[in-house]
Amino acid sequence: MRRRAPTVKPNKSTKLIVALAATAVLASACASNRGDDPYAVAVGGSGVSADLASSTSDAKFGTLDSPCGEGDATGATDQGVSDTEIKIGFGDDRGYVKSPGLNKEMSDAVNALISWCNDQGGINGRKVVGTDYDAAMTQANSVMQEACASQFMMVGYGFAMDQTAEQTRVACNLVSVPGFTVSPDAANGPMTFQGVPFPVDYANGSQWFQMAEMHPDLVNDFDVVNSTMPTIISSTTKIRSIAEAAGFKLKDCGVTLNYEGESSYVPFAEKYKECGAKGIWTSRSASPSELNFVKALDQVGIDPIFFGEATWYGATVSDWNKDTGLLDNLNAGMTFQMLENADKVPAVKKYVDLVSEQGGKTALLGMQAASSFLLWAAAADECGSDLTRQCMVDELSNIHEWDGGGLHAATDPGKNMPATCGLMTSLKGSTYAQAFPSTAGEFKCDPKYLVATDKSTWGTELGADRVSTKYQNANVIKPQS
Structure with missing residues (x-):
């Protein structure tokens, strides 16, 4: 029997503020009735989650009633679905020789959640059977070709070179709920829904607005590190527009770093010193090259705020800083709860407990994969016996408030829109x-954090539905409800 589509309900200590963006896309901002800040959000994420009260299981994931449980779903309704099983693919780039174990936390998270779900009876009684793929950076298309031949869907995965696999995925109608996307065509791809969307045409600019609140005297003293890597060039261009929207007037110190590394970073650090930069943004993650650049800043005698994405939040960075102390000036913007807040946020504790029980690695990307798995499971639960890719597209496109049970700020997966909150x-x-904000476990939310990006930065053409047109074909599965 088909159950009603997920609805949303506010947490007792929070309320939802609905803001209409300029393009008539619904975005969510959150407020709290605790304290003086009307945009502070209480612990437990946004206070918004899918209300799956009809679930047959009493288990919960944070504020989310479990979508898993016993049932009597029947029928070989689609590829990878039988009376007893649902086959899904997931994976990471852990076999990449230059960075062994790359993003392994994603597979660890999905493996743990599959076990958690199956312990409750699966999805409506069907066992979830996962295939753990290793794209090893350069094998994403080969992985997708294999998945196309056997899997019902791809769930909670993240491949750094997803642009090489996107044409294959779309051609075989492999509906996807990835943990993250990288390339523009995948970020706005057909038949793709993410727990934490990262579309090309809208961005969560909370980190820049919040940096402006933290250091209003420095809005004219930041610069952005340029790179020779095409994807980072695109990202940097977008970041400049977001910073401008937040009130920054960025410097142009003329620094471009070779993505493959430099023989010495001191000359580039000297440029920032001469330029008077008191804050530096990087769109790169904490690679050895980037950490060598941080050392060079210290060598020339400057200590600017070092500012980046959530990829700078992790054990690699903290372990390195424990020995050097050179990143004690680091800030990283996030829409996820911190792992350190596990004692305050039940969803984070649940994630840590499940993954740790299996000896897996806990990290931010793991929580991202977990959110997407839960999103997939919520939609699959609603489909009941009618578990088809068409039903999944219909259900996923109708989920407009999602926080993974409190893992992160509320997003709109159905419309591929990011959160309007951050910390x-x-x-x-x-x-x-x-x-x-100052209280651990709270986000600050504001409709202005949602920034429409310049079309020149998109990297792909979008249709009226905001879906990439590059690999569209007549057989692409589209929402029918």
Whole structure:
């Protein structure tokens, strides 16, 4: 029997503020009735989650009633679906020789959640059978070709070179709920829904607005590190427009770093010193090359705020800083709850417990994969016996408030829209802490955090439905409800 589509309900200590963006796309901002800040959000994420009260299981994931449980679903309704099983693919780039174990936390999370779900009886009684793929950076298309031949869907995965696999995925109508996307065509791809969307045409600019609140005297003293990598060039261009929307007037110190590394970073650090930069943004993650650049800043005698995406929140960075202390000036913007807040946020504790029980690695991307798995499971539960890719597209396109049970700020997966909330982390030695807002476990939300990006930065053409047109074909599965 088909159950009603998920609805949303506010947490007792929070309320939902609905803001209409300029393009008539619904975005969510959150407010709290605790404290003086009307945009502070209480612990447990956005306070918004899918209400799956009809679930046959009493288990919960944070604020989310479990979508898993016993049932009597029947029928070989689609590829990879039988009376007893649902086959899904997932994976990461852990076999990449230059970075062994790359993003392994994603597979660890999905493996743990599959076990958690099957322990409750699966999805409506069907066992979830996962195939754990290793794209090893350069094998994403080969992986997708294999998945096309056997899997019902791809769920909670993340491949750094997803642009090489997107044409294959769309051609075989493999509906996808990835943990993250990288390329523009995948980020706005057909038949793709993410727990934490990262579309090309809208961005969550919370980190820049919050940095402006934290350091209003420095809005004219930041610069962005340029790169030779095409994807980072595109990202940097977008970041400049977001920073401008937040009130920054960025410097142009003329620094472009070779993605493959430089023989010495000192000359580039000297440029920032001469330019008077007191804050530096990087769109790269914490690679050895980027950490060598941080060392060079210290060598020339400057200590600017070092500012980046959530990829700078993790054990690699904290372990390195424990020995050097050179990133005690680090800030990283996030729309996820911190792992350090597990004692305050039940969903984070649940994630940590499930993954740790299986000896897996806990990290931010793991929580991202977990959110997408839960999103997939919620939709699959609603489909009941009618578990087809068409039903999944219909259900996923109708989920417009999602926080993974409290893992992150509320997003709109159905419309592929990011959150309008965020928090800022800081690092001291090997310890991360929440720097903004001041109360750990709270986000700050504001409709202005949703920034429409310049079309020149998209990297792909979008149709009227905001879906990439590059690999569209007559057989693409589209929502019918």
